[in-house]
Amino acid sequence: MERQNDFKNVPNLFEEILKKKWDEIHEGPKVFRYKIKEINEKYLQEKYLIQLNPDRGKKRREPEAIHSLSQPFDxxxxxxxKASSNEILLTLINGNEEHVFLVNVSPIAxxxxxxxxxxxxxxxxxITLDSLELVVKMMFASQDRDLxxxxxxxxxxASVNHLHYHLLFEKRTLYIEQVKWNHLKGPVYFKEDYPVPAFCCNIKKLSETINAYILIKYLVDKSIAHNVLITNRKSQETGVHVIIWPRKKTEGAKQFTDFNVAVCELSGWIPIYDEETYRTITAEQIEDELKKWKLDDFFELCEGIKSLY
Known part of the structure; x- marks a missing residue:
């Protein structure tokens, strides 16, 4: 297990360390619930990246039943x-705090x-402000454009009620990273004509992370479910982009159908669990499923967010 004494010392090393260690654990026995080899994939209408991953639907851990955005840690x-020490890739130490990277034992990719x-x-x-600043700092530090x-x-x-973010590496540009945004107010932009409308904050220095956090905290305080993508691949603009989708709530344990609508799917990256669905699904069917999670009062929400800035 690698240990580093402060996040600021990691920037030139962390992706290399994470990927090397991930490969070592993946090649060994008994940690991953299934192995990721070559994944069948295709594009639909140059928007949706479809990938076939049937093992994730069959072999992953039973998700926790979630009923509220304010559900306490249990x-x-x-x-x-409770994760095995064999799952740990890297631990960052900052005073008495430890920030831990783990393999996802049921990986999307x-x-x-x-x-x-x-x-x-x-x-x-x-999301806490401190944790959001950490992942934004990580994105600024990253030399890997696929992250x-x-x-x-x-x-x-969310499957586990314990604060965590997903690190994902994909060489293709995602649908949400190609769209044009409209200005809402201050640092906030929005995209209405997307299957699930979204907000975006462009962060050019770490201190601007607060702009995205204010919006996210507003959603939490209003008990509005949300998914968040942090990327530096949006169009040709510089900086880190925090894209936030307010959406309708799910309740109970996650149910695996052809695909679930979480941050990857909202971004245009669709892991599919069924081979027949992978062969036959259309872009229109994907958009119909995404639209089921669109908030009915998005424009009312926009007015509330304007009052924050």
């Missing part, structure tokens, strides 16, 4: 403190990693 349920900031504090799955960082809130297909 030590009796699965949490990342190669190098699917879980980042658990302040892991020992056992925080629920709600994206995702977050699923409670009631937005």
């Amino acid at each position: 030590e009796t349920k699965f949490n990342f403190m 190669r190098y699917h990693i879980l980042f658990c900031p302040y892991m020992g504090s056992c925080l629920p799955q709600t 994206r960082i995702g977050f699923n809130s409670l009631c937005a297909f």
Whole structure:
């Protein structure tokens, strides 16, 4: 297990360390629930990247039943403190806090990693300003343009109620990274004509992370479920982009159908669990499923967000 004494010392090393260690664990026995080899994939209408991953639908851990965005951490349920030490890729130490990178034992794709900031504090799955600053700093530091960082809130297909982000590596540009945005107010932009409308904050220096956090906290306070993508691949603009989808809530345990609508799917990256569906699904069917999660009062929400800036 690699340990580093402060995030600021990691920038030139962390992707190399994570990928090398991930490959070592993946090649060994008994850690991953299934192995990721070559994944069948295709594009639909130059929008949706479709990937076939039937093992994720069949072999992953049973998700926790989630009923509220304010559901507290429950030590009796699965949490990342219970993960095997064999799953740890890298630990960053900052004073008494440890920020831990784990393999996702049921990966969407190669190098699917879980980042658990302040892991020992056992925080629920709600974005904090400190944790958001950490992942934005990570994105600024990254030399790998394939890296994206995702977050699923409670009631937005989060599977574990213990604060964590998803690190995902994909060489293709995603649909949401190609769209043009409209200015809402201050640092906030929005995209109405997308299957699930979204907000975006462009962060050019770390101190601007607060702009995205204010919006996210507003959603949490209003008990609005949300998914978040952090990327530096949006169009030709510089900086880190925090894309936020407010959406209708899910309740209970995650149910695996042909695909679930979480941060990857909203971004245009669709892991499919069924081979027949992979062969026959259309872009229109994908958009119909995505639109089911669109908030009915998005423009009312826009007015509330304008009042924040």
